[in-house]
Amino acid sequence: MVTAEFNPFTPGALADPYPMYRELLAHNPVSWNSVMETWIFTRYADVDAILTHPAMSADRRSGSNRFAEMQRKQIEEQPNSPFNRAPTMLTTDPPEHTRLRGLVSKAFTPRAVENLRPRIQNIVDGLLADVADKGEMDLVQALGYPLPVIVIAELLGVPTEDRGKFKKWSDEIVATLGGPFTPPEVLQAAASSINELTAYLSEVIDDRRKNPRDDLISGLVAAEDEGNVLSTEEIYTTLVLLLVAGNETTTHLIDNGMLALLKNPEQVQLLRDDPSLIKSAVEELLRFTGPVQGTGRVLTEDVEIGGQAMKARETAFVILGAANHDPAKWGDDAHKLDVTRNPIDHVGLGDGIHFCLGAPLARAEAQIAISTMLERFPKLKLAVDEPEWGGTFIIRGVKSLPLTF
Ligand code: HEM
Structure with missing residues (x-):
């Protein structure tokens, strides 16, 4: 028998990576991937142990493989590129991580x-009103795509009229998350997007220094003024991170989630019969078809996890999508969508100190978007058997989702 292997580049793996995850979980739960030069973990227990382990660094550039080396070289060659000027909370460890995250965390508390x-x-009501009398829509264009960008723009305090620009910048930056396998033209587009976004933000930041308002950018500027807790470079990279981290991910949660629901009409019926199930349903969608499929860490010392001994500076890549379908954690029906399951400890939003900062916002947007769709359109149906999938093997989502109603 051929041993199961993690290869997200086979045809069909983007549309449905779960059969591959099932094979890995059953036959090869911890493996060495010679293309990515990393250990690959699929079991829930191992993935969660890595995400919460103090010897697992989020500074991906500190690794010993050639991809980490490429990233270090890129910083030397382009020291002024915005993400190279200052690290963000996503790629730092304590105490920097604690300081960077602490300053913005208040804006994202559940309250x-x-x-x-x-x-x-x-x-949501306004966006759906625009398509309500047409009888058909592409959910991505009508709701999934515009909603998160309008919300985050308002929260940060940038004019919503500029949302088209933000969306383009953030999509082009997120497209590089295929990591070392990203084509050069995609990297090029992302580099110019980062520069345009930074130039744009610098005007907004200057304005808030002179005319503070009740928004997140003014809050960050004030933090800088009150004793250099946050450098100007860090304000930029934090803002870019917030714009980028929550856009495509939330879009995909709404669109992939609605696709999964409409493929399981009995689950839609359960939700229609008891709308209070929406919170549990969104957690189940994050488990069942979460947009973020994996993330990586670098070991700061020799560690053994899941029976695998690893050396300091080696890399561990955890497949969140596989952990979320591990029968050892979720039972034999792990591969089934069940909106009553309420799987609150899924890893679709990560775990440990890097657990998604925007989780309450992503959850609220998806809950409101999905419940409003079901309430407003009683005859909602998929207009295609299988939509086209896009994104990368790390951030996975449909390109369009034609619906009739
Ligand atoms: C459904 C939507 C979302 C999903 C699936 C998602 C998923 C994730 C995951 C898995 C991580 C952990 C990454 C790691 O450990 O390496 C993370 C971190 C993060 N997310 Fe989200 N996210 C979503 C929405 C958002 C939103 C709306 C925002 C902000 C507006 C946001 C901001 C962040 C930030 C800042 C981090 C880094 C936290 C840290 O390193 O301490 N995310 N997200």
Whole structure:
């Protein structure tokens, strides 16, 4: 028998990577991948152990493989490229991580996001009103794509009229998350997007220094003024991170989630019969078809996990999508969508100190978007058997989702 192997580049792997994950979980749960030069982990217990382990660094550039070396070289060659000027919370360890995350975390607490719910509902209603009398829509264009960018733009305090620009910049930056396998033209587009976005933000930041408002950018500027807790470079990279991290991911949660639901009409019926299931349903969608499929860490010392001994500076890549379908954790029906499951400890939003900062916001947007769609359109149906999939093997999502109603 051929041993199961992690190869996200085979045809069909983007549309449905779960059969490959099942094979890995059953026959090769921990493996060495010679193309990515990393250990690959699939079991829930191992993935969670890595995400919460103190010897697992988020500074991917500190690794010993050639991809980490390429990243170090890129910093030397392009020291002024915005993400190279200052690291973000996503790639730092304590104490830097604690400081960077602490400054923005207040804006994303469940309570702060609770206050945003009426506004999110208002935006969803407005976007759906634009298509309501047409009888058909592409969910990606109508709702999944515009909603997160409008919300984050308002929260940061940048004009929503500029959302088209933000979306383009953030999509082009996220497209590089295929890592070392990203084509040069995609890298080029991302580099110019980062530069344009930084130039744009520098004007907004200057304005907030002179005219502070009640928004996140003013808050960050004030933190800088009050004793250099945050450098100007860090304000930029934090803002770019917030714009980028929450856009495509939330779009995909809404679109992939609605696709999974419409393929399982009995689950839609359960939700229609009991709308209070929406919170559990969104957690189940994050487990069942979460947009973020994997992330990586670098070992700061020799560690053994899941029976695998690893050396300091080696890399561990954890497949969140596989862990979320591990029968050892979720039972024999792990591969089934069940909106009543309420799988609160799924790893679709990560775990440990890097657990998604925007989780309350992503959850609120998806809950409101999906429940409003079901309430408003009783005859909602897929207009295609299988939509076209895009994104990368790390951030996975449909390109369009034609629906009739
Ligand atoms: C459904 C939507 C989303 C998903 C699936 C998602 C997923 C994730 C995951 C898996 C991580 C951990 C990465 C790692 O450990 O390496 C993460 C971190 C992060 N997410 Fe999200 N995210 C979503 C939405 C958002 C939103 C809306 C925002 C902000 C507006 C956001 C901001 C962040 C930030 C800043 C981090 C880094 C946290 C840290 O390193 O301490 N995300 N996200």
